């Protein structure tokens with residue numbers, strides 16, 4: 552899985568309080584996944600997607616090295632880093648975390664002591680397997696979909712080529 556890096560190079564997995572949404576103030580482990588299929592110029596995490604030699608504008612004007620910003624870890628490598636915090640809530644954020652949803656299932660199955668899961672998504676990738684039953688993980692999720700008016704415009708802009716854009720990152 553492609554995880555964002557902290558400034559010290561370690562994967563962006565940290566324990567803090569949820570700062571927004573209906574669980575505001577709850578202790579949580581945050582896992583920030585890299586890559587996003589939208590390229591919002593106001594994004595506060597452009598280091599998850601705004602790579603050097605890409606055409607996407609951003610209000611900060613900074614481009615990032617994809618190789619330096621991503622650490623590739625397996626679910627088996629990530630799970631202990633989360634379990635070490637002994638926290639019942641996991642917030643999976645990004646970037647757009649559901650671009651890696653096929654890898655999320657094996658990870659979540661390694662976190663049996665984390666009953667509360669939130670996925671902070673831009674709402675463009677709500678597809679299987681989360682919307683169906685076979686994974687057995689229904690009911691553990693709280694989706695938080697962030698939509699603002701300029702963001703809605705961005706959604707329309709990317710309405711057609713969403714998946715192809717995601718696969719080219």
Ligand code: SF4
Nearest residue numbers: 587589591594646673
């Ligand atoms: S959808 Fe979210 S993470 Fe992706 S570019 Fe927009 S603000 Fe950033």
